[in-house]
Amino acid sequence: MALTGRWLYVLQRLTKRMWFRASLYCGLAVLTALVGVVVRPVLPPGLAGRFGADSVGNILSILATSMLAVTTFSLATMVSAYGTASQSATPRAANLLIEDNGAQIALATFIGAFLFSIAGLIALSTGIYGDGGRMVLFIASVLVIVVITVTLLRWIEQLSRFGRVGETINLVEAATRRAMHTRAKAPWMGGVPFEGPPPDGVPIEAPDVGYVEHLDMEQLERVAAAHGCNLHVLALPGTLAVPGRPLAIVTTALDEDGLKGVRDAFSIGDSRTFEHDPRYGLVVLNEVAVRALSPAVNDPGTCIDVISTIVRLFVEWSEARARHAGHAEVRFPHVHVPELEEADMYDDVFPSIAREGAHMREIGIKLQKAFIALSRLEYAPMRQPVARHSRETLARAMATMTFEPDRVDLQRTASQGAWATQVPEERPAADGTA
Structure with a gap:
């Protein structure tokens, strides 16, 4: 079953965490290093010596040493860029640098290559590869070197502008453009236009204080349809939820399960986000x-x-x-949403x-x-x-x-505007003259 609504939003936020992509690359690197153990029975003996795969241990040692240094340097550079962006632009833009795909791919590649080297060295020391396994490990090492080279060249290019004010503005512009285009296509987020709260509606307040980050429209529709009522959203993403400020108003009183369903549809966090706001x-x-x-x-x-x-x-x-x-x-015909x-x-x-x-x-x-x-x-x-x-x-x-x-x-x-601009009255000068 496809993920929708709140869980899809949670997954999207999870995939933007820096550790998530690094963990995936690390797991793939370890599997790549150990694939030679599985493939070795298929390969004919003697290939390793013919292609120089006996030197794979030296290659892995060089990779492990260099990737550890490159990873440390990259982390230090990224932390410095975050601080620069926070001071020269705004701290709110630092999250976009942290979630930047290029930076995350570079860091994950370097960490993955380091773990690939370590896993390969450990497997070599135990002697589980054999002749065919060393050949597979040698080919994998060459491919990893190619990936590292391409990533490093792209990373060097990105470092020349990473954290600069101009690049930060471009990142904020791109994130804002995506959110604006999404909302422009669906001004009511798939619901119907909001024409004002019903006079006899029942307000539903948030259980916590924080910013609305996401609305699960599918869940709101399910709750409203199940109770035979209409739901009027008052708190769009970006709204500060506080006691006394309703998240929504329903035309019919809901039971406890219905109230919980409505509240759970509003993802509330400590800060605003770019995706839906x-x-x-x-x-x-x-x-x-x-x-x-x-x-x-x-x-x-x-x-x-x-x-x-x-x-x-x-x-x-x-x-x-x-x-x-x-x-x-x-x-979602039962959910009324105001437009921006x-x-x-x-x-x-x-x-x-x-x-x-x-x-x-x-x-x-x-x-x-x-x-x-x-x-x-x-x-x-x-x-x-x-x-x-x-x-x-x-x-x-x-x-x-x-x-x-x-x-x-x-x-x-x-005065060149299309409107009739009224120029304010001139201030009197300090000496009293006009």
């Missing part, structure tokens, strides 16, 4: 931009890069929503950047150009909040900037 990726990008504008970092170029990334994500979100409009599949509000997504990123960069001409102009680009999108919900954010951003800048040419340039850029 598009807004979390936007929050992390916002943190990178705000930190870049701090006096300690003072890197407006990174902030401008983040603004461009955010605009790109919003454009793709707009295109995906327009493309899938009216085609959302309803798989574009205004909330804007609030996740623009106000903080506008506040921290209010005194910078280049940040203000970049933000206004971003608003102009977003105002031209065909997807109407993406256009509606633009005018408000443009006016607020301009007001912040006008209240902070003192150099008149910068103020004029910013006003000129803001």
